[in-house]
Amino acid sequence: MSNAVLTGTHFMLGDHACAEGAIAAGCRFFAGYPITPATEIAERMARRLPQLGGVYIQMEDELASMAAILGASCGGMKTMTATSGPGLSLMLENIGLGIMLEIPCVVVNVQRGAPSTGLPTLVGQGDVMQARWGSHGDYEIIALAPSSVQEMFDFTVLAFNLAERYRTPVILLADEAVGHLTERVVIPPPEEIELWERPRPTVPPEEYLPYATDESLIPPMALAGEGYFVHMTGLTHDERGYPIINGEAHERLVRRLLEKIRKHAPEIIRYEEVLMDDAEVAVVSYGITARSALRAVREARRQGIRAGLLRLITVWPFPEDQIRELSRQVELFVVAEINQGQIRREVERAAAGQVPVAGVHKLGGTLITPDEILEALWVRKP
Amino acid sequence: MAANTFSGNGSFPFWREPLDAQQIPHLSTSITIFPDLCKGCGYCVEFCPAQVLATSDRLNAKGYHPPEVVKPEACTGCQFCMRVCPEYAIIVEKKLEVPT
Amino acid sequence: MGTQTVTPQAVQHPYTRYLRTDRLPHIWCPGCGIGIAMGAFLAAVDELGIPQEKVAVVSGIGCTGRVAGYVKFDSYHTTHGRPIPFATGLKIARPEMTVVVFSGDGDLVSIGGNHLIHAARRNIDLTVICVNNFNYGMTGGQMGPTTPHRARTTTTPYGNLEFPFNLPYLVAAAGAVYVARWTVLHVFHLRESIKEALQRRGFSFIEVVSPCPVGFGRPNKIGEGLEEMRFYREHALIQNGLHPKDAALSFRDRIVVGKFVDEARPSFLQVLEDHFRNASRDPSHREG
Numbered sequence A: 001m002s003n004a005v006l007t008g009t010h011f012m013l014g015d016h017a018c019a020e021g022a023i024a025a026g027c028r029f030f031a032g033y034p035i036t037p038a039t040e041i042a043e044r045m046a047r048r049l050p051q052l053g054g055v056y057i058q059m060e061d062e063l064a065s066m067a068a069i070l071g072a073s074c075g076g077m078k079t080m081t082a083t084s085g086p087g088l089s090l091m092l093e094n095i096g097l098g099i100m101l102e103i104p105c106v107v108v109n110v111q112r113g114a115p116s117t118g119l120p121t122l123v124g125q126g127d128v129m130q131a132r133w134g135s136h137g138d139y140e141i142i143a144l145a146p147s148s149v150q151e152m153f154d155f156t157v158l159a160f161n162l163a164e165r166y167r168t169p170v171i172l173l174a175d176e177a178v179g180h181l182t183e184r185v186v187i188p189p190p191e192e193i194e195l196w197e198r199p200r201p202t203v204p205p206e207e208y209l210p211y212a213t214d215e216s217l218i219p220p221m222a223l224a225g226e227g228y229f230v231h232m233t234g235l236t237h238d239e240r241g242y243p244i245i246n247g248e249a250h251e252r253l254v255r256r257l258l259e260k261i262r263k264h265a266p267e268i269i270r271y272e273e274v275l276m277d278d279a280e281v282a283v284v285s286y287g288i289t290a291r292s293a294l295r296a297v298r299e300a301r302r303q304g305i306r307a308g309l310l311r312l313i314t315v316w317p318f319p320e321d322q323i324r325e326l327s328r329q330v331e332l333f334v335v336a337e338i339n340q341g342q343i344r345r346e347v348e349r350a351a352a353g354q355v356p357v358a359g360v361h362k363l364g365g366t367l368i369t370p371d372e373i374l375e376a377l378w379v380r381k382p
Numbered sequence B: 001m002a003a004n005t006f007s008g009n010g011s012f013p014f015w016r017e018p019l020d021a022q023q024i025p026h027l028s029t030s031i032t033i034f035p036d037l038c039k040g041c042g043y044c045v046e047f048c049p050a051q052v053l054a055t056s057d058r059l060n061a062k063g064y065h066p067p068e069v070v071k072p073e074a075c076t077g078c079q080f081c082m083r084v085c086p087e088y089a090i091i092v093e094k095k096l097e098v099p100t
Numbered sequence C: 001m002g003t004q005t006v007t008p009q010a011v012q013h014p015y016t017r018y019l020r021t022d023r024l025p026h027i028w029c030p031g032c033g034i035g036i037a038m039g040a041f042l043a044a045v046d047e048l049g050i051p052q053e054k055v056a057v058v059s060g061i062g063c064t065g066r067v068a069g070y071v072k073f074d075s076y077h078t079t080h081g082r083p084i085p086f087a088t089g090l091k092i093a094r095p096e097m098t099v100v101v102f103s104g105d106g107d108l109v110s111i112g113g114n115h116l117i118h119a120a121r122r123n124i125d126l127t128v129i130c131v132n133n134f135n136y137g138m139t140g141g142q143m144g145p146t147t148p149h150r151a152r153t154t155t156t157p158y159g160n161l162e163f164p165f166n167l168p169y170l171v172a173a174a175g176a177v178y179v180a181r182w183t184v185l186h187v188f189h190l191r192e193s194i195k196e197a198l199q200r201r202g203f204s205f206i207e208v209v210s211p212c213p214v215g216f217g218r219p220n221k222i223g224e225g226l227e228e229m230r231f232y233r234e235h236a237l238i239q240n241g242l243h244p245k246d247a248a249l250s251f252r253d254r255i256v257v258g259k260f261v262d263e264a265r266p267s268f269l270q271v272l273e274d275h276f277r278n279a280s281r282d283p284s285h286r287e288g
Helices: A013-023 A041-051 A064-074 A084-100 A128-133 A149-166 A249-265 A289-302 A320-326 A342-351 A368-378 B043-046 B081-085 C036-050 C064-069 C083-093 C103-111 C113-123 C167-174 C187-199 C213-217 C224-236 C270-279
Strands: A008-013 A027-032 A055-058 A077-085 A107-115 A120-124 A141-144 A169-176 A182-187 A230-233 A273-276 A281-287 A305-314 A314-316 A333-335 A357-361 B026-035 B053-055 B066-069 B091-098 C056-061 C073-075 C098-104 C127-132 C177-181 C204-209 C236-237 C257-264
Touching: A008 A013, A008 C056, A013 A027, A013 A077, A013 A107, A013 A149, A013 A169, A013 A182, A027 A041, A027 A064, A041 A055, A041 A077, A041 C270, A055 C083, A064 A077, A064 A084, A064 A107, A064 C083, A064 C113, A064 C204, A077 A084, A077 A149, A077 C177, A084 A107, A084 A120, A084 A128, A084 A169, A107 A149, A128 A169, A128 A314, A128 A342, A141 A149, A141 C064, A149 A182, A169 C257, A249 A333, A281 A289, A281 A342, A281 A368, A289 A305, A289 A333, A289 A368, A314 C056, A320 A342, A333 A342, A333 A368, A342 A357, A342 C073, B026 B066, B026 C224, B043 B053, B043 B081, B066 C098, B081 B091, B081 C036, B091 C036, C036 C064, C036 C127, C036 C187, C056 C064, C056 C083, C064 C073, C064 C098, C073 C083, C083 C098, C083 C103, C083 C113, C083 C270, C098 C103, C103 C127, C103 C167, C113 C167, C127 C167, C127 C187, C167 C177, C167 C204, C167 C257, C177 C187, C187 C204, C187 C257, C187 C270, C213 C224, C224 C236
Parallel strands: A027 A055, A027 A077, A077 A107, A107 A169, A141 A169, A230 C073, A281 A305, A281 A333, A333 A357, C056 C073, C056 C098, C098 C127, C127 C204, C177 C204, C236 C257
Antiparallel strands: A008 A182, A107 A120, A141 A314, A273 A305, B026 B091, B053 B066, C177 C257
8 A cells, every 4th residue: 555654754743653653564453442642543543544454443441452453463464552551451461362372463552650540641661560570470571662753653663573573462662751742753665664474384284283383483373264273272282272281381382482582582682872882870761761861871971971871672671681791891870760660670680789770760740851860870970 | 565454552543655655765864872972961862852862871981871772763863962962972864765 | 774883983973074173072061061052053154164264263261262172263262251352353354254252151241241242332243152051160160140140159159149141131232133042952943043143244142051060050959961951941932033131031930042133234344344435535644
């Protein structure tokens, strides 16, 4: 479709850029439920998808939205839903199913102040650990944190690519500030947007084992209606997809699901380093807060502090190795995030006592300002 | 040809075999039971409209008494036992046989 | 007339080709009716001649939720209560497929109750086969949304204080275009009803009353499966066309069965086709 990719330079809302990124990535099914501050994604999809032969369906709740995008993905569509923290809480039930069944899909969480109904219209970054551990059991998740409207577009495309390649739900961990920000976004021509597709079976149905994998640990996915008679179950299952209820089978399956992401973590993990080469203090941040952090780092440099920025693009998998690496170089980590230290704990864990870790935290509602981060750099400077 | 005599067993006494009986196709049924699939619910025995089946005395591998065919000639081929068996342990095949 | 007892696989059960035979025997208790209901569904698919690869079965959690694991279609055993929204997505992605939700009353009506009524409201093109055994069987016989008033379960040891849903009335009110109820004893009616439902466009719903010897029959002194089935034989009343509001099931009283609703209303997918046509003419997509 010619108007699927709105190539050009736009002055666009972050939520809308996310929707356009999804469409550019080939998403043609969106199931959603209104929630501030993610509603604009649903509204954009509701307008755009029917023009492209795609389907927007408004489900009765987030439980249903998540289930619907899994079902549609099993039918072969690229699918997405968008929500905020309270909705993510409900979706996590079926995100677990998506992980267990290895169904590609994208879940956007435009974070707001929490817990509970919290601050619907105001910013928060408190769902980092919810995104990581919110569903039951041990699993790995991929979560991307956009810092700009441009990245709302780019990372949505990336989220689809990662979801497809690794056959897993991917969370776009945006925040209210980025979602409701309007700024410049450049949408490239379609031929410049690289798209990855899920692995597909190359053998006939009688030879197909739905969960048999090669060394990639990613099983090829047969779609509904192709004669493969796929069976998928949320129960612990064997290579045929059949339930098998014992510890050994569980170990084999869950271990593979974990390793599937861990093994590929070096290809999945993305971060940006600014002025880190000679830095003595590393500011770790992500999402909207990374913009304040960048400003703070530049200002710190001007004031004679050798600060650098490590901006997480994949919040999950967390770049532990890089933190470990940096802890041999820097004297201090300062983690800036609009929560009470969810990523700081990760940095502390990875730094393992080698380097002190300070935090600049707020609970939500307002952004962390560059001055607040700068102050932490001054106060904490060894 | 059977004589039109009162049979004494309560059936209609003046029955006469049709002249073209040898040309009329008739229903032939075949009941296959897989006794080891049976879980002994008893539905086939209880709900057969012609009491073709009975619970057997023998035990299957699971320890249930599977059904057995006791009145094959009464089977009308309705397949109710086949459809009501939760284990799919009974097959009733029916075909029209044309006498030659 | 020839009869055989033990034979090798010389003859094949008509359901065999639709079953994952390597997974049989199924886990259902002796006397459980889910196998009968599943068989009626397989017979319906067979008799309609729907290509096997064009059928998908989606189940939730519970005893009936295990159906997806036995049928040789594309089959999905999803989360508790969510088979309908999962199937909604699947149907939209694969509109050429016949998508059937096969699950139990606890799954579809209690934890999934919201999805049930909304699927009926939007008239999404699904057939829902809801096996009603009046309790949560898989977890050992607890009270559920269909447990009759005063009935005993492991969580209503003094009798159920609450009142059950009248499922046909519920889904009919919510907008289902085809609503029927049968017991598993009415296996031929059930098969014919499933055939009708599979041919309707829109949301069709069939409640299948089934014995649960362990979870329901025994604690309520109805007896094992056979006694429950005898109860159906003696108390079932076929009343096609009955207004669903009069189709409530009461404990140890009549069991009204039949086809209660069969009407035409544009289905979700039918409306969607029109929607595409209108949307593709909408010039507003050119906005940045």
